[in-house]
Amino acid sequence: MDLKSLTIDTARSAVQKRETTALALVEAHYARIKQEDGQIGAFLTLSKERALEQADRIDRMAAEGKTLPVLGGVPVGIKDVMSTRGVRTTAGSKILEKYIPPYDCTAVTRMEAAGAVVLGKMNCDEFAMGSSNENSAYHPVRNPRDLSRVPGGSSGGSAAAVAADMAVVALGSDTGGSIRQPASFCGVVGLMPTYGRVSRYGLIAFASSLDHIGPLAKTVKDAAIVLRTIAGRDPMDSTSADVPVPDYVAELEKSVRGMKLGVAKEYFGEGLDGEVRQAVERAIDKLKGLGCEIVPVSLPHTPYAIPTYYVIATAEASANLARYDGVRYSYRARGAKTLSEMYRRSRDEGFGAEVKRRIILGTYALSAGYYDAYYLKAQKVRTLLTRDFDEAFRKVEAIVTPTSPTAAFRLGEKSTDPLAMYLADIYTVTADLAGIPGISVPCGETKEKLPIGLQILGKHFEESTILRVAHAYEQA
């Protein structure tokens, strides 16, 4: 079976027409995982029993001649920060090594209700904190294009699995770039929806005002199908928006002719790799050739995005990660004499270095005497960053930028310098802070054959627009 060319539509239609079975698709993917994943490391847990049960359900539907749902029989991967009932969910952390959730994440429920077959749980940076997947407590993920390089992070396993044909699509999460940057590094499509577009219920919280669930896929169309499946109000998440979900797939085919696309000089400054710049400029020329009008816009506060992000994200993380106390469901250190010692030692032994670093930074930013100087200040700059986009979107319908300043870097290259690692997210964090949607679509390769990503940012709830631009670019 040729897994490379398999998309949602080809997989579903082959199962529907009985040219293959959902079971055969699952088995072909598990065979591929067995063959490839030893060196890539994209999966942390396989959910074989659950996958076979679902495949059987889909095959029976097909045999009975029933119309399959949109993801009928499609093998998918789920980032290990999304809870799956009865299937171990670690968030890439040792502190949740044995955690078996008693309930499902809404996005997973919706994927399965649409017929998706969950192959397993994807490796990621611990609690989604990282840009290289080297912060996984289990093992790093390697980039399928070049095993000496990182796949990006934190949804590195999700991106690598799709890139290496070990899943047709995967769900990831994006708090500062964690869907788009690995998509860019691995040469796949990655979509971060508007904040509130997709329910966060069952997503293990990192920074609640910034966390988004979204798809990683081989094509823009597949990303659109998955978004339509998982989007929409969920009473279990009060921040999920009660905004109608359009038919993203039907919208894809609308022309981009005459569309105004913004280009901001702040995204083409110091630190941008020459080859990435060239590829993105060529992509912009191509969009111009498709009839888009390129308009210069200014996002003047962009240089303040990373410091703003690292105050807000760590402050929220320090509060969210307080729940890991070794009592109800997390790792517990043995032999502690007092409750306090048990808490401390469990957290000390259970959390990795980057997670501790962020808890400490976030706790510091929230502590008495520093709250105004750091946390409140960052929240105010968040307003300014959001206003930059409001202003720009008065003139244009979408903004095009590089997804990441460089192509995939080598394992170990940035892992000793936290600040250098944080700067890998320089073009992605601002969209998380403003809550606007963004997509990364492959736009060429470096001389070393490493993928480069084009990022398209849109207005709140205008995923249709950025999907349309990405689709037009991809098809041209």
Next chain:
Amino acid sequence: MKVTDKDVAYVADLANLELTDEERAGMLRDLNSILEYVDRLNELDTSDVPPMAQVSDRYGVDESKQGSARFAYASREDILEGLRKSLPHDEALANAPDADEEFFEVPKVIER
């Protein structure tokens, strides 16, 4: 150096982390380097800028209402069983590192 070793120890204590001496030294170095970078936020005058805590408030708020009624999008009636049934006792205890059939177990809290 803005942050001292004492600050790191204090914050670690607040966060219920212990940290080895080596970890504390690394944390001190990283924290100072990150905070020095964060200090560039002070280049901006934000005295007239309202803080932004949550994206949802941009599109969910009913501006015609006053007070908490503005955030009606995020509230619901209190209901006894919640939106889903509470977990059965055994499921709630299933992930606990230490539990008997009734309770989570922890080291002794009160000395008699």
